[in-house]
Amino acid sequence: xxxxxxxxxxxxxxxxxxxxxxxxxxxxxxxxxxxxxxxxxxxxxxxxxxxxxxxxxxxxxxxxxxxxxxxxxxxxxxxxxxxxxxxxxxxxxxxxxxxxxxxxxxxxxxxxxxxxxxxxxxxxxxxxxxxxxxxxxxxxxxxxxxxxxxxxxxxxxxxxxxxxxxxxxxxxxxxxxxxxxxxxxxxxxxxxxxxxxxxxxxxxxxxxxxxxxxxxxxxxxxxxxxxxxxxxxxxxxxxxxxxxxxxxxxxxxxxxxxxxxxxxxxxxxxxxxxxxxxxxxxxxxxxxxxxxxxxxxxxxxxxxxxxxxxxxxxxxxxxx
Numbered sequence: 001x002x003x004x005x006x007x008x009x010x011x012x013x014x015x016x017x018x019x020x021x022x023x024x025x026x027x028x029x030x031x032x033x034x035x036x037x038x039x040x041x042x043x044x045x046x047x048x049x050x051x052x053x054x055x056x057x058x059x060x061x062x063x064x065x066x067x068x069x070x071x072x073x074x075x076x077x078x079x080x081x082x083x084x085x086x087x088x089x090x091x092x093x094x095x096x097x098x099x100x101x102x103x104x105x106x107x108x109x110x111x112x113x114x115x116x117x118x119x120x121x122x123x124x125x126x127x128x129x130x131x132x133x134x135x136x137x138x139x140x141x142x143x144x145x146x147x148x149x150x151x152x153x154x155x156x157x158x159x160x161x162x163x164x165x166x167x168x169x170x171x172x173x174x175x176x177x178x179x180x181x182x183x184x185x186x187x188x189x190x191x192x193x194x195x196x197x198x199x200x201x202x203x204x205x206x207x208x209x210x211x212x213x214x215x216x217x218x219x220x221x222x223x224x225x226x227x228x229x230x231x232x233x234x235x236x237x238x239x240x241x242x243x244x245x246x247x248x249x250x251x252x253x254x255x256x257x258x259x260x261x262x263x264x265x266x267x268x269x270x271x272x273x274x275x276x277x278x279x280x281x282x283x284x285x286x287x288x289x290x291x292x293x294x295x296x297x298x299x300x301x302x303x304x305x306x307x308x309x310x311x312x313x314x315x316x317x318x319x320x
Contacts (some may be wrong), residue, residue, distance in 0.1 A: 001151060001240070001241045003130075003154075003189075003241070003244070003245055004154045004155035004186070004189065005189075006190065009158040009190060012059040012152070012155040012159055013159045015059055015062055015063075016055055016059050016136045016159065019054075020055055020056045021047050021048060022163060023043045023160075023163065023238050024046065025042050025168060025300065026040065027039065027040050027041075030073075030270075030271040031311040034295070035294075035299075036294070036295045037084035037287075037297045038217075038296075038299065039284075039287065039301060040300045040305060041268075041274070041301050041303050042300055042301065042302045043301050044280070044305060045280055045304075045305055045306030049080065049084060049111070049307075050083070050111075050305055050306050050307040051080035051083065051084070051307055052157055052160060052305065053182075053305075054083070054084040054087055054088070055157045055160065056150070056153030056154065056182060056186075057081070057085045057087060057088040058087070058091065058156060060152035060153050060277040061091070061092050061094060062088070062091075063152055064143065069093070069094050070163065071141055072096065072097065072142050073142055073143045073144075073145050074096070074097050074133050074142040074144055074145070075144070075147060076098070076099040076100070076126060076147060077098055077099070077100060077126070077129070077147060078100065078101060078104055078105065078126050078129075078179075079104060079112070079231060079232070080111070080305050080307060082098035082112045083108065083115065084110050085117070086112045087115050087216050089116070090114075093188040094253065095118075096116070096117040097117065097118045097120055097136070098112050098117045098119055098120065099121075099122065099129045099130070099133040099136070100129055101121070101122075101123050101128065102121050104121065104129075105307065105309060106309065107310075120175060123300060125203065125225075125236065126231075126236070127226075127235070129248075129313060140202075143281065146239070148239030148242045149240055150182075150241075153182050154185045154189075154241070157186040158187060158189050158190055159186075159212065161186065161189065161191050162189070164190075166195050171195070171298045171300055172198060172298045172299060173294060173299045173300070174187065174200055174201070174298055175201045175202075175203060175284040175286050175287055175290075175300070175301050175303065176188075176201070176283060176302050177202075177233060177234065177302065178202075178203060178211050178253075180211075180238075181238065181242030182242055183304060184242065184246050185202070185242040185245035185246055188245065188250055190247065195212050199251045199252065200252075201248060201250070201251065201252045201254065202215070202246060203253070204251045204253070204255055205228035205258070205261065207255050208226035208227070208228045208233050208236070209223065209255055209257060210226065210238050211238040211243065212254075214238035215238075215243065215247060216253070218247065220238050221238065224236075226254040228261075229262070230281075231278065231279070232279025233279045233282060243279065256285040256286055260288070260289065261281055262281075262316045263288075264285035266283045266317060266320040267284060273304070274306070276305070277305050277306055277308040279305055280303045280304045280306055281303070282304075283301040287299060
């Protein structure tokens, strides 16, 4: 697998521009006052599918060969990646099959189904759903799409970095949630190419630390469980290509607790009047944790998605 280049990311932007939203980068005074630094939120929750993954899905599906389009595609997802592939497949007339865990977020599953993809539910978590997708791809001959080890996915989501640099060229740091790592890999490729002095900080959940541990140890570390409420971060095994890129381009990596994630969801509602899912709120949770170190700086928080169920959001708000 070849690492996507900056040129690949520029090409991806031209390719996906007609089909995605150029999301806003907003500064929120109340949030900034609380954190002690200038907080700019990159609103990927405003995408058509409610999450950043759609950028990579459109870039990949649009480049399938005629033979691959005829075969159809299959992938595994906890929700947002599946919506991305379903959305892109509908755009380009490709049959899509999405393997999800048995207890996947029901709102995300319904969203995938509404975009025309076929749902295949099974397994206790993402890792088991991924193994199921690989097995079915082999049996049925579909084009298997790995959720991390795909240069086109990474190049597509890397376009977030281009927008950030254009809107805030004098930023000091960017904080990026990590599930499989495609977002951190793509965005850091852009940031380090244009502004190598900018600090790139990755964040994962304490209850799903496989990528964090792999980044620290320089090798793939697999965990037995990934029981975080932030399903977008719930991976038990790091992926080779994003990890290779993050090892070279991510400056710091932190873990946040379940309560810190839930508190960040409430803060987004209270201080920015916006909705974040668990993974999307993780960057704010990390920013709050690192607020003393980042004091006075211009920091971009990537709000990667807003696909939280109404039931979960109500519970979290009532806790506050």
